Amino acid sequence: MTEPSDPIRMRTVLGHFATGVVAITGIDEETGSPAGLAANSFTSVSLDPPLVAFCVAATSTSWPRVRSAGCYAISILSESQEAVCRQLAARGVGKFAGIEWTPSPSGAPVVAGSLAWIEAELDTEHGAGDHAIVVSRVRHLSSSDLEPLVFFRGRYGRISAGVR
Numbered sequence: 462m463t464e465p466s467d468p469i470r471m472r473t474v475l476g477h478f479a480t481g482v483v484a485i486t487g488i489d490e491e492t493g494s495p496a497g498l499a500a501n502s503f504t505s506v507s508l509d510p511p512l513v514a515f516c517v518a519a520t521s522t523s524w525p526r527v528r529s530a531g532c533y534a535i536s537i538l539s540e541s542q543e544a545v546c547r548q549l550a551a552r553g554v555g556k557f558a559g560i561e562w563t564p565s566p567s568g569a570p571v572v573a574g575s576l577a578w579i580e581a582e583l584d585t586e587h588g589a590g591d592h593a594i595v596v597s598r599v600r601h602l603s604s605s606d607l608e609p610l611v612f613f614r615g616r617y618g619r620i621s622a623g624v625r
Contacts, residue, residue, distance in 0.1 A: 479612070480502070480503075481576075482546050482610045483538065484499055484534075484536040484549050484575070485497060485524075487530030488569065489529065491529070496523055497527060497549045498521060499547075501612045503515040506596060512597065512599065514596045515595055516592045523549075524593070524595075528583060533597075537575055543610060565578065566600070567601075575607075576605060577602070581599050
């Protein structure tokens with residue numbers, strides 16, 4: 462048995478939990494251009510009031526740029542968007558270059574071709590170790606019949622919804 466303080470082992474074990482992938486995007490208040498990041502730690506929190514949450518690294522330089530917008534979009538990425546995810550997961554500025562998007566009702570960038578999207582605003586933010594847990598109030602949302610991009614054991618993949 463390995464102690465939980467081994468970060469490599471912890472990442473490996475937690476990688477056994479298959480997740481979807483989201484792009485969290487906003488219009489950078491300083492530059493007026495889209496900014497964003499990718500995350501696989503996203504969840505529903507509450508239906509009443511409508512709340513969702515995601516986690517971002519405390520060292521993220523993108524999250525402060527998205528947060529400054531006041532309103533941001535959470536695009537649930539579809540199976541064909543691995544390249545978009547990798548681009549938004551990279552460090553640095555200009556990560557939005559070449560990514561197509563449409564504005565949400567309040568103008569936040571919704572990644573084109575996403576499985577679903579949620580327009581949200583910050584409700585609360587909690588420091589948690591080397592990350593922040595961001596709880597967001599849902600303002601608008603929409604979905605499609607596309608298939609999800611999945612992250613499992615350190616790799617991207619896809620699933621088929623199948624017949625019920």
